[in-house]
Amino acid sequence: MARFIALAKQRIALTAESDLPEIQAWRRAFGKMGLKPTQYRCASEALLRRLRKEGDLPSVHPLVDLCNAASAAFAIPIAAIDLDRIDGNLQVRPAIGTEIYETFAGDIEHPEVGEIIFADESDRAHARRWANRQSGHSAVMDRTTHALIVAEAMHDTAATDVARLIATLRTTISVLWPCATLTEVQVP
Incomplete structure (x- = not known):
């Protein structure tokens, strides 16, 4: 490092x-x-x-x-997401605004309509603004045994x-x- x-x-x-x-x-x-x-x-x-x-x-x-x-x-x-905290498949898509996003502090937010999110099948947002704001719910921690690493670029x-x-x-x-x-x- x-x-x-x-x-x-x-x-x-x-x-x-x-x-x-x-x-x-x-x-x-x-x-x-x-x-x-x-x-x-x-x-x-x-x-x-x-x-x-x-x-x-x-x-x-x-x-x-x-x-x-x-x-x-x-x-x-780069995002690192705990795959065991994902319900079903993970999809990158525009938010409809009802998805649940948990901050690292444990607060619950709802992404803005049209915001690009990483959402699972239970409508939980694991990342917002593409992978630029990760969820505390699926953050990689000591319990993590399966991780998804995502790198995104547009230049x-x-x-x-x-x-x-x-x-x-x-x-x-x-x-x-x-x-x-x-x-x-x-x-x-």
């Missing part, structure tokens, strides 16, 4: 996180959704901003820490950069957790 943090620090030493093409693409997408880009930052921008201000990222869980460090290094949002070189990110995560996870079984799914 130190290697990822060092890469992220190098990037933000040269330019503000908000000027990175990866972040600019999310800001445009959020703007098209009617969200203020400085009020609703994508996950990687929030991590880079925290890294710039505080010099490090908080420790949450080893897998989450790895994903956060990689997200900062690549400036690409011009997103396909190449996400493929490189996934390969890097795959290698790193295999080294850190040699008994882990990894399955890759590409979504267009």
Whole structure:
């Protein structure tokens, strides 16, 4: 993780996180959704901003820490979701507004109509604003044995950069957790 943090620090030493093409693409997408880009930052921008201000990222869980460090290094949002907390299939879709979203503090919210969410078959939102705001309900914790890792990008070189990110995560996870079984799914 130190290697990822060092890469992220190098990037933000040269330019503000908000000027990175990866972040600019999310800001445009959020703007098209009617969200203020400085009020609703994508996950990687929030991590880079925290890294710039505080010099490090908080420790949450080893897998989450790895994903956060990689997200900062690549400036690409990454979500880690506990699959055992998902009811049935997970679908990325616009919210209808009745879905249940649990914050990390345990508060219940309902996503805005049309907001892009990750919802399961019981209409629970496990992520909001694509994968940029994860639910406390399905957060990776010590109990987690099956995790879904999602990387999302919209910038011009997103396909190449996400493929490189996934390969890097795959290698790193295999080294850190040699008994882990990894399955890759590409979504267009």
